[in-house]
Amino acid sequence: MGKIVSATYDENMNYIKDGRIVPPVITVKHLVKNFGSHEVLRDLSFMVRPGEVVCVIGSSGSGKSTLLRCINLLETPTKGLIKYKDETKFSDEAGGSSWPVNKYRTKVGMVFQSFNLFNNMTVLQNCMVGTRKVLKKDKKTSYDLAMKYLTKVGMAPYINAKPAQLSGGQKQRVAIARALTMEPEVLLFDEPTSALDPEMVGEVLHVMEELAQEGLTMVIVTHEMAFARDVSTRTIFMDGGLIAEDDIPERLFTQPKNPRTREFLSRFLNSGQIQAAG
Amino acid sequence: MQQVSLTWVGRIFSDYAGQILQGTWVTLYATLIGTILGILLGFLIGIIKSTPISKDDNILKKAGLRIAKAVCSIYVEVFRDTPMMVQAMVIYWGIRGFANISSIEGGILVIVLNTGAYMAETVRGGIQSVDPGQREGAAALGMGHLMTMFNVVLPQTFMNILPEVGNMFLTNLKMTSVLNVINTAELYFVAKTASSTTYRYFESYLVIAIVYFVLCFVFARLIDLLEKKLQGKADYELTAEPAETGEEERTDG
Numbered sequence: 001m002g003k004i005v006s007a008t009y010d011e012n013m014n015y016i017k018d019g020r021i022v023p024p025v026i027t028v029k030h031l032v033k034n035f036g037s038h039e040v041l042r043d044l045s046f047m048v049r050p051g052e053v054v055c056v057i058g059s060s061g062s063g064k065s066t067l068l069r070c071i072n073l074l075e076t077p078t079k080g081l082i083k084y085k086d087e088t089k090f091s092d093e094a095g096g097s098s099w100p101v102n103k104y105r106t107k108v109g110m111v112f113q114s115f116n117l118f119n120n121m122t123v124l125q126n127c128m129v130g131t132r133k134v135l136k137k138d139k140k141t142s143y144d145l146a147m148k149y150l151t152k153v154g155m156a157p158y159i160n161a162k163p164a165q166l167s168g169g170q171k172q173r174v175a176i177a178r179a180l181t182m183e184p185e186v187l188l189f190d191e192p193t194s195a196l197d198p199e200m201v202g203e204v205l206h207v208m209e210e211l212a213q214e215g216l217t218m219v220i221v222t223h224e225m226a227f228a229r230d231v232s233t234r235t236i237f238m239d240g241g242l243i244a245e246d247d248i249p250e251r252l253f254t255q256p257k258n259p260r261t262r263e264f265l266s267r268f269l270n271s272g273q274i275q276a277a278g
Numbered sequence: 279m280q281q282v283s284l285t286w287v288g289r290i291f292s293d294y295a296g297q298i299l300q301g302t303w304v305t306l307y308a309t310l311i312g313t314i315l316g317i318l319l320g321f322l323i324g325i326i327k328s329t330p331i332s333k334d335d336n337i338l339k340k341a342g343l344r345i346a347k348a349v350c351s352i353y354v355e356v357f358r359d360t361p362m363m364v365q366a367m368v369i370y371w372g373i374r375g376f377a378n379i380s381s382i383e384g385g386i387l388v389i390v391l392n393t394g395a396y397m398a399e400t401v402r403g404g405i406q407s408v409d410p411g412q413r414e415g416a417a418a419l420g421m422g423h424l425m426t427m428f429n430v431v432l433p434q435t436f437m438n439i440l441p442e443v444g445n446m447f448l449t450n451l452k453m454t455s456v457l458n459v460i461n462t463a464e465l466y467f468v469a470k471t472a473s474s475t476t477y478r479y480f481e482s483y484l485v486i487a488i489v490y491f492v493l494c495f496v497f498a499r500l501i502d503l504l505e506k507k508l509q510g511k512a513d514y515e516l517t518a519e520p521a522e523t524g525e526e527e528r529t530d531g
Contacts, residue, residue, distance in 0.1 A: 074414060106420035116415030120433040122514075129429060130419035161514040175415075182419060 005053055005212050007233035013246055015049040015233065022049040023085070025185050025217060026071060026108070031080035033066055033241075040066045041077075042241040048186060048219055053212045055232035055249070056221045059264060063241040064221040068188050071219070072108045073101045084108065084185075106134055109184035113191040115171040117163040117178070123150065124159035127178045135182065142181075149177040153207050169200030173207055180211075187211070189220040205231075225268045229253045237261045286481040294472050294485075301468035302489055304382060308464060309451045312389025316450075317443060319390060320397020323350045324435075325427060327398065328405045350398065357395030363456040365392060370460040385457035385464070389450055400442045404435035437508060444501035448494050455490075465489055 008016040015022055024047035033041040040063045048054055056064045069075040071082065073090060082090040089104050117126050127146035131137045137145070150156040153173040163171055172192055179187055189208065193201040205227050212218065212231050222228055228235050229249045237245040237252065237260070245258045256262045291298070326346050335343075357365065369391070370384035379387075408431050416426040436443075455466035465486045473482035 072418065074417060102420040102422055104420075105418055110418035112411065112414065112418070114411050116411040116418075118412060118415065118430050119409075120430065120437065130421070133425055133429060134420045157516040158514070159517055162510065165514055178419070 004209060004231055005233055007052070007248070009234065009248055013234065013248075015052050017049075017051055022051065024049050024083075025085060026219075027081070027083040028067075028071065029081040029083075031067070031070060031082070032078045033063075033070055033075060034078045040241050041070065044080075044241070044243055046236065046243060046246065048217060050185070050217050051215050051233075052217055053231060053233045054219045054236060055228035055234075056219065056236045056238060057223070057225065057228055057264075058238035058244075062238040064238050065190050067238070068110075068190050068219065068221050071188060072105055072110055074110070102134070106130075106182050107185045109179035109182055109187045111172070111175050111179050111187065111189045111192050113194050115163070115168075115175045115195075117171055117175055119163055121162075122159065123155060123161050123163070123166075123174050126163070126174060127181050130178065130182050145181045145183075146177070149180040150174070152180070152210070153177045154203075167200060168196045169203045172196065172200075172204045176204075176207055176211075186217045186219065189218060189222070191221050191223065193222070193224060225253075225265070237264065239264070280477070280480075282480055283478070286476070286478045287484055290472055290476065290478065290481050290485050294468060297463075297468045297471065298465070298485065298489065301463060301465040301486075302493070304462065305451065305454045305464040306493065308382065308385050308389060308454050308457065308462065309447065312386045312454075313393055313447050313450045315386075315390045316393025317397050317446065319394030320401050321432070323354065323394060323398035324401025324405060325432075326350050327402050329423070353391075354395045354398050357392055358399075362388065362392050362453055363459055366457055366460050381457070381460045381462045384460050385454065385462040388457065389454065392453075393446055393450060397443075397446065400439050401435060404439040404442075405431060407438055408434045440501075440505050440508065444498065444505070447497055447501065451494055451497060452490060 010016055010021070026048040028047070029045045031041050031044045032039070044063075044067065056067065058064050066075060070077045073082070077090055077092070079092045080090070081088065081092075084104055084107060087104075089101070117123075118129065121129065124143075124146055127150060128139075128142045131142040131145055132139065147156060147159075150159065153176055155170060155173050155177060158166065158170065158174070163174070166174065176192075192208070193204050196204065201224070205224060208218070208220070208227075209231050220228075220232070232249050235247065235249045235252045236243055237256070237258065239258075239260045245252060245256060245261045247257075252261065253265065256265060326343075327350050329343060329347075331340055331343050366385065366388045369388055370379070370381065373379050373384065373387075412430050412434065413426055416430050421429070454462070454464050457464055458467040458470060461467070469482045469486040472485075473479045476482065
C-alpha cells in the first residue's frame with residue numbers, strides 16, 4: 001500500500017490547495033492543560049486546514065488524547081486559545097469557557113476509543129438522534145442522512161440492532177456513521193481502533209481511509225503507524241505534552257529530525273509493523 | 279380459646295365479599311396512583327440532585343440549584359428516617375387542621391411522599407451508574423445537559439432501576455395496610471372491621487393475607503413481563519442482504 005492521499009505543503013508546513021494556503025478551520029495557540037499539578041499539555045500550537053488528514057502519534061501519556069479532547073472542549077483547557085474558523089471558542093484571556101459549546105461540537109465531531117454508542121437506542125436511532133434533536137432536521141432528512149452514512153460504513157443492514165448486539169468493529173463503524181450524520185467540518189478520532197480485536201482493526205481503518213480519500217478533514221490520534229504513514233497528509237509526533245515534530249509522513253517516518261521521534265519510531269520499525277504493511 | 283375454623287374463612291369471604299372487593303380496589307388504586315406519582319417525584323428529585331453546578335452558570339441559577347438540592351436532601355432524610363405509619367398520622371391530621379381531605383387522598387399523598395424519598399436515592403444511584411461515556415457521546419453530538427438526560431441517561435437509568443421499581447410496587451401494595459390508621463378503607467381496614475364484628479381474628483386476617491398474596495403474585499409477574507418487554511428482542515433482523523465485502527460482515531449477534 002502506498003500513499004493514498006496526496007497533499008502539498010509549503011516549507012512552514014502550511015497545507016496548499018489549488019496553489020494557495022487554505023485558511024485554517026481549527027487554530028490552537030499556546031494550549032496548556034493541567035490536571036491538578038500535573039502538566040499534560042505544555043504550550044502547544046498548531047492549525048488544521050480543510051482537507052488535511054492529521055495523524056497524531058506518540059507514546060501513552062504524551063497528551064495526544066487530551067489535545068483532542070481540548071479541541072472540542074470536552075476538557076476545558078487551562079490556558080491558551082482555540083478558534084474555529086474566525087470564531088474564538090476558548091480563550092483564557094476572556095475568562096475561560098463561557099462560549100456556548102454545543103453548536104461548535106456539531107461542527108467538530110468526535111469518534112471515541114470506547115465507541116460511546118447510546119445503549120438504549122438501535123443503530124438507526126443512534127444515527128438519527130443528533131440530526132433530529134440537535135440540528136432539528138425533519139424525520140425524512142434525518143433518516144436519509146443516517147442511511148447514507150450507514151451505507152457508507154457498510155452497516156445499513158444492521159439498523160435494527162442494539163449496540164450490545166454488535167462486534168467492536170461494527171460498533172465503531174456505526175459511531176463513525178453517527179458522527180458523519182452531523183456533517184461536521186472536522187472529525188476527531190481518539191484512538192478509534194485501540195479497543196478492538198486485531199481482526200477488526202482493518203474494517204475500521206478501511207472506512208477511515210475512504211473518508212480521507214473523499215477529502216474529509218480529520219485529526220486522528222492513533223497507534224497504527226502504517227495507517228498514519230499511508231493515510232495522513234501530515235503527521236504530528238507528540239512527546240511530553242509538546243509537539244516534538246510536525247511533518248509530512250514521507251519525511252517523518254523515514255528521516256525524523258528529532259531524536260525522540262527516531263527513538264519512538266525505531267520500536268515500530270524493529271517490530272516490523274511498518275514494513276509488513278508497506 | 280377459640281378454635282381455628284376454615285368454615286369461618288369461607289363465611290368471611292362470602293359475608294364480606296363486597297367490602298373485600300371494595301378494599302382490594304382501594305388498595306390497588308392507592309398503590310398504583312401513589313407509586314407512579316412517587317416514582318415521578320423520585321425521578322424529579324434524583325434529577326435535581328444529580329444536576330452539576332457549573333462555574334459558568336449565572337449566580338441566580340447557581341443559587342437556585344443549591345437551594346433546590348438542599349430542600350430535596352432535607353425531604354429525603356425526613357421521609358426515610360420516620361415510619362410511614364407516623365407520617366400518615368402527621369400528614370393527614372396536619373392537613374386536616376386547615377383543609378378538608380378524604381382519608382384516601384391523605385393515604386395516597388403519604389404513599390407518594392414516602393415512595394418519592396426512597397426512589398430519589400435509587401434514581402440518583404441509577405443515574406450515576408450510567409457509563410460516563412454515554413454522556414460524552416451525547417456531548418460530542420452537541421447535546422446539552424437536559425437533552426442528554428431525557429434521551430440518553432434517563433431511559434438507561436429506568437432500565438437499571440426497573441427491579442427496584444418492581445420492589446417499590448410490591449412494598450407499597452403491602453404498606454397501604456398502615457393507612458388504616460387514618461381510616462382509609464383498604465384491605466386491612468376491612469379485616470379490622472370483620473374481626474371486630476365476628477371476633478374471628480385469625481380467619482379475618484387470613485382472608486386478607488390471601489388477597490394480598492394473590493395481588494402481589496400477579497403484580498410481580500406483570501413486572502417481570504414489563505421488564506422483558508422493555509429489554510426488547512434478544513435478536514435483530516438484518517434489513518437487507520449484507521453488502522458483499524467479505525470479512526467485514528458478520529451475521530452473528
